[in-house]
Amino acid sequence: MENKGKTMMVLVVVAAVMMGLSVQVTMAHPCGSTFFSALVQLIPCRASVAPFSPIPPNESCCNAIKVLGQPCLCVLVNGPPISGVDRSMAMQLPEKCSVNFEPCELVEKKE
Secondary structure, three states: OHHHHHHHHHHHHHHHHHOOOOOOOOOOOOOOOOHHHHHHHOHHHHHHHOOOOOOOOOHHHHHHHHHHOHHHHHHHHHOOOOOOOOHHHHHHHHHHOOOOOOOOOOOOOOO
């Protein structure tokens, strides 16, 4: 089981790097982090945002959400797809962690 978690973390990091995540966030989203660094901060939440996961966010995850802040969470939710992450579950993290964030506005993706 421990090996599966390490594999998942490696896959997330590789996917993030492959997506060109060094792009800085625009002024419309006042997040002081790059997409990749914001993603890394939320590693403690990975079990809670896996598709169909019944695992609630733990204290480390909730602390990471508070430190990251709403603008950076919204950048992640609206960013490129992240393998193994259910976006709707990620959007529920602030509520599950009793953090009072405004909801993220979903950005429509143009094909």
